[in-house]
Amino acid sequence: MLSKPFMTTQEIAKLLKVREQTVRSWIHLRDLRAVKLGREFRVAVKDLEAFVNAHATRPPSWTDGTGPRMS
Secondary structure, three states, X not given: OOOOOEEEHHHHHHHHOOOXXXXXXXXXXXXXOOEEEXXXXXXXXXXXXXXXXXXXXXXXXXXXXXXXXXX
């Protein structure tokens, strides 16, 4: 189990260098999966990782040197 399985919208905003409102917008648009606890949202680390990977500009396999080479 992860030492910190959930993150707040404030922590995510700081990590990704975006406004907290942007994170809340992703949640309300259902782009980012979250759990509502009381009045606050929490996002599982694995869901944040999936969100970031889904918005990557290229597949992760390119980072291992198997993708096209730029000369």
